[in-house]
Amino acid sequence: SYELTQPPSVSVSPGQTATITCSGDKLGDKYVSWYQQKSGQSPVLVIYQDNKRPSGIPERFSGSNSGNTGTLTISGTQAMDEADYYCLASDSGAVVFGGGTKLTVL
Amino acid sequence: EVQLLESGGGLVQPGGSLRLSCAASGFTFSNSAMTWVRQAPGKGLEWVSAISAGGDRTYYADSVKGRFTISRDNSKSTLYLQMNSLRAGDTAVYFCTKGTSSASIESLAIWGQGTMVAVSS
Numbered sequence: 001s002y003e004l005t006q007p008p009s010v011s012v013s014p015g016q017t018a019t020i021t022c023s024g025d026k027l028g029d030k031y032v033s034w035y036q037q038k039s040g041q042s043p044v045l046v047i048y049q050d051n052k053r054p055s056g057i058p059e060r061f062s063g064s065n066s067g068n069t070g071t072l073t074i075s076g077t078q079a080m081d082e083a084d085y086y087c088l089a090s091d092s093g094a095v096v097f098g099g100g101t102k103l104t105v106l
Numbered sequence: 107e108v109q110l111l112e113s114g115g116g117l118v119q120p121g122g123s124l125r126l127s128c129a130a131s132g133f134t135f136s137n138s139a140m141t142w143v144r145q146a147p148g149k150g151l152e153w154v155s156a157i158s159a160g161g162d163r164t165y166y167a168d169s170v171k172g173r174f175t176i177s178r179d180n181s182k183s184t185l186y187l188q189m190n191s192l193r194a195g196d197t198a199v200y201f202c203t204k205g206t207s208s209a210s211i212e213s214l215a216i217w218g219q220g221t222m223v224a225v226s227s
Contacts, residue, residue, distance in 0.1 A: 033213045035151070042149065042220060043143075048206055048213035076200060086151050090212045093165055095141075100150040 002091035004098035011104045018077045020086030020101045021069040030089045032070035034063060037100075038083045046085075047072060079105050108132035108216050115221030119151050120191045121201060122192050126221060128185040128202030136160075136180035137208050144198035145220075154200070155187065156211035168197075192225045199223075 005023045012018040022032060032049045034047040047063035050070065060075045069099050070089070073083055087098040114126040128140070141156040155176040156165040164176050175188040185202055199220040206213040 031212065035214070037151075042201060042217040043214075044217070045206070045213065049216070054206070054215055084150075088151075088153070088212060088214070091173045094167070095156070095165070095212050097143075097151045097153055097154040 002089075002094055002096050004083060004087055004089060004096055006087060006098040008099070009102045009104065010051075011106060012074075012077045014079060014105055015076055015084075018074040018103055018105075020072040020074075020083070020085050020103065022072070022089075022092075022098045024070075025068060027068050027070050027089060028066045030065075030091060032063065032065045033088045033090065034061075034072045035086045036081075036083045037086065043086065044061075058071045059086075070080055074103075077103075077105055081105060108204070110204065110216060110218035112200065112202050112218045112221035115200065115223045115224075117224045117226065118192055119227050120193060120225055122225070123188070123190045124192065124223060126187040126189065126200055126202075128187075128218060129154075130185065130204070132204075133191050133204070134159075137181035137195070138204050139209050139211050140178065140185045141203045141205065141211050141214060142176065143201045143203055144196075144202070144223075146193045146195075146198040149198075152198070157185070159208055186187065189223070192223075197223060197225045 035043040037043040049066040127159040202218040203214040205215040
């Protein structure tokens with residue numbers, strides 16, 4: 001079965017750039033979406049189809065996908081961005097989430 | 107306002123059954139593919155199942171295939187998840203979701219608040 005691998009945790013200082021990766025076999029051939037989940041809340045879509053931002057998502061969120069790695073980049077990270085982040089992709093009809101990355105802003 | 111409201115969760119014994127419902131409003135339900143996602147306590151998200159707008163195509167994660175059935179009633183704007191042969195590993199919050207486009211089952215733009223399912227004796 002298809003698997004997506006994310007680092008368990010990423011730390012960043014306020015105002016700096018946070019980078020969260022998602023790795024999978026030939027992931028660049030598939031669309032990747034990214035979800036932000038704050039404690040006790042439902043997930044929120046922040047990036048879809050590799051690099052598109054839904055309405056209402058700040059411009060500091062961006063995405064890319066190439067080769068075996070998809071990347072979520074948060075520029076000028078703010079304290080409010082502290083959350084769990086999940087990538088998602090599909091392979092042959094099977095849809096899979098990555099294991100999630102806890103982003104700490106300190 | 108687009109809304110998804112799940113219901114039907116609760117405590118069930120191993121081997122038991124439960125049916126979840128998701129009432130949709132604020133968009134044309136019959137034009138939208140829908141998806142269920144779950145999250146075990148303290149764990150990550152797991153994609154569970156999806157159904158096309160017309161209900162003619164269904165998709166399942168290997169972990170639930172043969173035990174869960176997704177369906178919809180477009181006249182009632184309601185999505186269902188029939189869960190049979192429940193196991194302790196099915197304990198989770200179950201979210202109803204809608205994609206960014208009518209056919210999308212993988213760009214999940216709208217999420218409900220979730221309903222908790224606990225499988226325990």
